[in-house]
Amino acid sequence: MILEDLYRLLKSGHVLAQGIVDTMTQPTIVLDHNLCVTTANNAFVRTFEVERDDILGQNFFDLGNGQWDIAELRHLIGSVIPKAAAVIGFEVVHNFPAIGQRTFLVDARRLIHPDNNSTNILILFDDVTERRRHDAERDFIIAETRHRLRNLLAVIRAIAMQTETEDRTATEYRDILLGRLEVTLRAQELAATGEATDFEVLLRQSVSEPGAQRLHCDGPTVTLASSKVLAISMIFHELGTNAAKYGALSVPDGEIHVTWALEAGARDRTYLVCNWREKNGLPVTPPKRRGYGTELIEGTSAHLGGKVELKYDPGGLAAMIKIPV
Incomplete structure (x- = not known):
């Protein structure tokens, strides 16, 4: 070679x-x-x-x-x-x-x-830049899902434990519990989007059918942060449930009138001041003892940094709810 x-x-x-x-x-x-x-x-x-x-x-x-x-x-x-x-x-x-x-x-x-x-x-x-990014996103989603599930289970357990059984049949307890769970899940779906929620939409969703057809609303457009959606939904669901059982929605001609406005408060805080008024319903009297519903409404309002006033007028329940938004 x-x-x-x-x-x-x-x-x-x-x-x-x-x-x-x-x-x-x-x-x-x-x-x-x-x-x-x-x-x-x-x-x-x-x-x-x-x-x-x-x-x-x-x-x-x-x-x-x-x-x-x-x-x-x-x-x-x-x-x-x-x-x-x-x-x-x-x-x-x-x-x-x-x-x-x-x-x-x-x-x-x-x-x-x-x-x-x-x-x-x-x-x-x-x-592996994209792979690491996808892995990080997956891990975040899994962690967030677990966190939300733990929170939801805690809420469900609290609702179940605090729903009274005294003087109720198993069927009544079941219906009350399922109603509260239903509004909780609907509110969670709205909150899970991470977007602001329109107050009137949440209000109408929180009052169960067919009562929602007799719910009259009047107020400016107010958007709620996702962190407040579940709590506020529970307040108005409880008011609507009580109205369906004992108040205006328990009779054919009963109505609920809800008005609201925004009010400036101390330290540059803005409050949603909402007035709930039941009309043409059964006469109401103050309850003999505080039940779960009253504690939920007042306790949740306080937890949000607001307050609630309940007036058991003979002509129907009146409630003033003040919540910082």
């Missing part, structure tokens, strides 16, 4: 090897025993937006303003040849000069050679 044939053979082998490396879709480079770049594939050039000639012969740890110059990674790659070791999945998070904040997993292995004496190192880069 003449020298020209040998040169042609070597050149052909080099072109074939480079072609194989360029075929790989992962960014890949080959380092010599001095950890300088001898080969970089097209994926590496595209991914890091560099010129091939600018990185050939450069020390790996000097590339890209030293973004790979990490003590632990330097130690791991330095041990690949003498210890026949391998680096698998070393994570690098860096703000790269041309492509911005990215996350890469780095693999490094000794390049296979027939006589097993190669001192070259093959390094592959796996861009």
